[in-house]
Amino acid sequence: MKSKSFSPELMAPAGNLIHLQTAIHAGADAIYFGSSQFNMRARARNFSPDDLVPMVNRCHEAGVKAYLTVNTIVYENELDDLRQLLIQAGEAKTDMVIAWDWGVIDLCQELGVPFAISTQGSVSNSAGIRLAEKLGAKRVVLARECSLEDLRQIREKSSLEIEVFVHGAMCVAVSGRCFMSHELFNHSANRGDCIQPCRRTYEVTATDTETGDQLIIGEDSIMSPSDLCALPFLDQLIASGVHSLKIEGRKRSPEYVQVVTGVYRQAIDAVMEDRFTPDRIQNWMEQLGTVFNRGFSSGFYLDIPGESAWSAGPSNQSAWHKEYIGKMVTTPGVPGSVSLKIEARNALRHEKVVLNSVHTGVAFFDLNWKEDQQEAIQGTLVTPDAGLNFHPGDQIYAWIMDSKGDKSE
Numbered sequence: 001m002k003s004k005s006f007s008p009e010l011m012a013p014a015g016n017l018i019h020l021q022t023a024i025h026a027g028a029d030a031i032y033f034g035s036s037q038f039n040m041r042a043r044a045r046n047f048s049p050d051d052l053v054p055m056v057n058r059c060h061e062a063g064v065k066a067y068l069t070v071n072t073i074v075y076e077n078e079l080d081d082l083r084q085l086l087i088q089a090g091e092a093k094t095d096m097v098i099a100w101d102w103g104v105i106d107l108c109q110e111l112g113v114p115f116a117i118s119t120q121g122s123v124s125n126s127a128g129i130r131l132a133e134k135l136g137a138k139r140v141v142l143a144r145e146c147s148l149e150d151l152r153q154i155r156e157k158s159s160l161e162i163e164v165f166v167h168g169a170m171c172v173a174v175s176g177r178c179f180m181s182h183e184l185f186n187h188s189a190n191r192g193d194c195i196q197p198c199r200r201t202y203e204v205t206a207t208d209t210e211t212g213d214q215l216i217i218g219e220d221s222i223m224s225p226s227d228l229c230a231l232p233f234l235d236q237l238i239a240s241g242v243h244s245l246k247i248e249g250r251k252r253s254p255e256y257v258q259v260v261t262g263v264y265r266q267a268i269d270a271v272m273e274d275r276f277t278p279d280r281i282q283n284w285m286e287q288l289g290t291v292f293n294r295g296f297s298s299g300f301y302l303d304i305p306g307e308s309a310w311s312a313g314p315s316n317q318s319a320w321h322k323e324y325i326g327k328m329v330t331t332p333g334v335p336g337s338v339s340l341k342i343e344a345r346n347a348l349r350h351e352k353v354v355l356n357s358v359h360t361g362v363a364f365f366d367l368n369w370k371e372d373q374q375e376a377i378q379g380t381l382v383t384p385d386a387g388l389n390f391h392p393g394d395q396i397y398a399w400i401m402d403s404k405g406d407k408s409e
């Protein structure tokens with residue numbers, strides 16, 4: 001029996017159909033995804049407008065809400081395509097479009113498509129939320145730069161739905177206000193095309209104007225923030241009355257979606273049932289560390305980010321990565337039965353394996369080993385013993401712990 005009255009929505013990212021199915025199985029209440037044209041993850045594997053109906057249907061059949069992100073700046077010559085996309089979003093019964101360009105907001109109003117103001121709009125106070133409400137927005141995704149105290153005060157003054165990020169990448173710049181990538185490489189962050197100059201390594205030198213001596217101040221990734229992780233204080237976030245907790249990461253691996261969504265599902269339920277204990281938090285943090293992360297910080301929630309909020313390295317700190325082994329095929333001569341065809345390399349008995357399927361998402365399982373068998377040879381067929389529902393085309397990977405990390409962005 002739940003002991004608190006309001007459980008916030010858990011929103012997970014989907015960059016492809018495997019993500020979508022994984023997020024559903026891992027316990028997401030809502031899933032957000034982008035169209036291939038107008039969203040902040042141009043380099044993510046986005047969906048075409050024709051995918052909208054099947055994707056939204058798949059979410060709705062599972063009792064999960066489906067949100068479409070249309071959160072880039074839109075130019076004049078794109079308005080016809082935008083209108084078409086929003087018409088399709090409405091016809092597909094998309095639960096909400098996440099936007100901040102005035103043209104998108106205007107078209108959503110005209111077409112009667114429910115919309116939220118994206119975090120790219122940098123809404124950071126209750127006055128901004130009042131304006132969003134007057135415009136007909138259903139929800140505001142607060143700027144990541146708001147503190148927990150800001151959030152509490154905003155909730156006291158506003159009844160509009162508030163969504164906040166709980167996990168994932170942070171920008172060194174204020175949300176929606178970074179021009180580094182545009183300036184340096186002509187790839188605009190505000191068009192979903194950031195190539196992340198902030199994550200690179202730089203040598204910064206200070207020159208003494210009298211002597212000409214140079215002092216090297218930093219020669220690493222001096223602008224790369226750690227990832228946000230609100231899990232340790234999730235109870236406080238929920239107590240603030242926030243409506244939706246969002247996980248960042250449409251470009252991450254399906255394993256990231258599974259682990260992060262699954263952990264936050266358990267944590268939200270634990271908060272609601274007064275089981276949010278230090279032991280559980282520690283266990284969840286260990287799980288979160290197994291998938292892509294740049295180290296974790298509390299972002300702006302508890303304080304202005306300090307020294308510990310910077311990433312120790314330019315990229316991933318997870319010690320796990322996956323290697324392709326093979327795919328499921330119809331077993332020759334046995335219609336309706338599937339086997340794993342070992343393709344890329346031998347599968348080793350001690351390795352954990354993971355399924356990636358557009359039908360069932362991600363699942364970790366064991367292969368079916370004979371007593372003295374140590375490996376399954378490349379080119380052979382193996383019958384997995386997992387109690388899972390396999391389909392032809394499902395891909396199987398080894399999940400390996402080493403220093404390489406989860407590089408499957």
Ligand code: SF4
Pocket residue numbers: 170171172173178179180181189194195196197198199
């Ligand atoms: S360059 Fe870095 S700080 Fe700027 S938008 Fe891209 S990821 Fe964010």
